[in-house]
Amino acid sequence: MSRIDTIKQKILQLDGGAFQNLCNEYLTKKYFSDKDVTMTALGSQAGTSKTTKGTPDMYIVEHGKYIFVEYTTQQKSLAKKIEEDIKKCLDISITGIDCQYIKKIIYCHTSSNIEVKDDRHLHAICEEKGIELVLIGIDTLALDLAHECPAICRDVLNISIDTAQILDYETFIRNYNSNALAAPLDTEFISREEELTAIDDAFEKTNIVILSGAAGIGKTRLALRYIESHVQNSSRQVYCMRSCGVTILDDVKIYLDRPGEYFVYIDDANLITGLEHIVRYVTEEYKNYDLKILMTVRDYACQRVKDIISEIAPCNIIDVKPLTEDILMQFIEAQFPSLMTEAKQYAIQVSQSNTRILFFACKVLEQGTYKEITNVSQIYELYYGKYLRNELHEISPITIKVAGILAFLGKCRIEDIIRDEIVTTMVGVSAEKLEEEIRRLHRLEVINIFENSVITYADECFANYILKSVIFDHRTLNLKTLIKEFFYKQRYRVVESVNMLLQVFHSKDINEQIIAVIKSIWDEWGQSLSFEDFVQYIQSFARLNPTGVLQKANEVIKNTLPVICNQEQFDFKSNNTEYFAEDKHYEDMLNSLGEMAETQYAKMWSYVNI
Structure with missing residues (x-):
């Protein structure tokens, strides 16, 4: 059975009140989510699935005009039922509203059997009064729910159309903030004007922009601010992606199933399963998508994400830097005005300009003296340790x-x-x-x-x-x-x-302990593993053991036969290692040496004869 048929069956199982609640959510999502309107349901009891008598079942006020909404699950004599309800909507003695103030009537029903002549007759009744009529039957409703409102299918009909990894802007923020321990995303946004302009400029050059930075620096908040200030009021359909660990490509095919203008935000892109397949799918030229992709990635994973994407489409990278102390102070004063000035200054100092850690520190400082905190580890301990002791005290x-x-x-x-x-x-x-x-x-x-x-x-x-x-x-x-x-x-x-x-x-x-562990494994595996296997470990942790990299490079050089060649054939400016390494493992070794350019051992590079 197709998913459309499944949705239809679920709709037909709904009673009148449940059908009204479904349609209310559907109409809000499809027609009114981005508009300044007032919605009032007359045909259902608040907080229940019970119906009440009233005409119309719901009305919306938009710019001083009324949109009337009617629902029915009746199957027999449907055209007659719709006509009766429409005439009630047009009767000023019933609604108290003159037809000149009614802009549109929307009628939702659960049938597929309205004949053409009946459809024409119903529209004519409304057209005579200068009112637009929109008939939404079960076929249109099921298609729209499947393609545009999977969340409603999941939440109201208990049908899993997608994996809930693609959300609209508001739902993304609401879901993120639902975790009581997380630093909220709807805090007051301060500064970052240069970065917002940089994102705009980057999108002038490419359709994919990557925000790279340390964990907690404010990448997600910046991305959402860009959407809010630069995209929300445009014609683009906005989607936000966040991984839950399963492939997301099928979801992409559901949400981006037709040509159009889209803006896609990908949170923590390095955690997305099958990122390359997603980028390839949405950037294929024949689909005629007008698509912009903004993604965040932690700095240490940025190069890998860039390598994945660059093979498919060009991208721009923007490094998100820490905020200045003055800006961080503005953040604290907006979010934690009751904190003493001395505590605010101490929070900035101990959080090392990391916005997320600063939020945690201020939450802790609201409960006690700042002298209890001397480093980031203690912030985490005081913030999460209390939860672990109080809420999870029975955990073994x-x-x-x-x-x-x-x-x-x-x-x-x-x-x-x-x-x-x-x-x-x-x-x-x-x-x-x-x-x-x-x-x-x-x-x-x-x-x-x-x-x-x-x-x-x-x-x-x-x-x-x-x-x-x-x-x-x-x-x-x-x-x-x-x-x-x-x-x-x-x-x-x-x-x-x-x-x-x-x-x-x-x-x-902690860092010294980690480096000691990395070096200990390095020494063990350097003796026991083949070069082909060991080079993967070298490439992964080269920056933590630069001396070990040089030692291994020296060993490789001594055991490699020299090759006589003409240096004029090499394009050194291109930074292309394929001239030097026919074997992939040697290329990985060269790349590991390249990693040292950003370490304190960079000067030693000139002594490596390679």
Whole structure:
């Protein structure tokens, strides 16, 4: 059965009140979501699915004119029923409204059997009074719900048309803010005028713009502000994408199913499953889409995302920098006016100009003295630790360990986790017990489980805190073991988790411990693995062990036969390594050496004879 037929069947099962509620949501979404209108439902009891007598069933006031809405689930003698209801709407003795003030009548019904002559007759009745008539039958309603309102299908009809990873602007913000622990997205926006102009300028050159920056710097807030100030009032249809761990391409085909003007925002693009397929699909010229894509990505994942996209379409990258102290002070004064000046200044100092951490710090400072906070790790501990103790006080050490593994691995499937002997061994439980612990975390609203399979954290920052806590505070998980066991299974995720620990907490002690672990594994694998395997590890963590990179490069050079060639054949300015490395593994090694250009060891580059 097609999804359209499924939607029709669900609609036909609705009683009169439920059908009215469905149509109210549908009409609001399709016709009035972006308009300044007043809507009043006369035909249903507030907060229920019960109908009440009234004409019209709903009315909308738009610019001083009325739009009347009528509904029916009647099947027999439908044309006669519609005509009777229309005439009631036109009767001033019933509505108290003269026809000159009625702009339109919308009539929603559940039939496909209105004959052409009846359709013409009904329209003629309204046209005689200078009023537009819109008839919406079950065919039109089902098509629109499938293609334009999947969320209504999911929420009202309990039909999963999509995976809920593509949302409109308002729903995206509402869903994000629904997590009580997350820093809200609807705080007052301050400054960033230069970045907003830069985004505008970038879109003049390309259709894809990437906002790159550290976690918590304000990338998502900036992107949403751009949509609000530069896109919302345009003719473009705006969609926001956020990954829940499953492929999103089918959703894209639902929402972008016809040529048109679109603006797509992709949050944390590096976490989107099949990003390259999405970009390729929406940029294919034959589709005649007028499409702009704005995406955010953490700085340490930017190059990988750029490499993916650049193979398909050109893109521009904008680096999002920290706000100045003066701007951060304006933010605090707008959001936390009751804080003492000294506390505000201290919050800025300890948060190291990170907007998200600044928000957490101010929330903590509202509850106590600023002298309790000396670093970012303590901000996280005071902000999330209280929640962990108060709300999750019954959580066991085993459950915390499972939460830590899930935080390290990121988005994953229950069936893969419980079948993984490494995970069950780390936790020290059976596969059945492991699944039970995962379900417990879901009931506690620590994690989300999508389609009864895909696991994601409800709050990414809380996941960061859990991971730091289990590895460095309570030491219930060993970072070295985690890296060794999962690096060659989930390389990019392991690197991302390590980068997060390095960048988010701004802790010298944590960073030193991580670097020591990386070097320890480096020494072990350098002796035991083949060069082809080991070079993947080198490329991933070159910046954390530049001396090790040089040592390995020296070893490779000594074991490589020299090649006599004419230097004039090389275009050194192009920075193209293919001249030097016929083998992909050697090219990776060269790229790792290139990484050193941004480290304190950059001057040593001139001594590498390659």
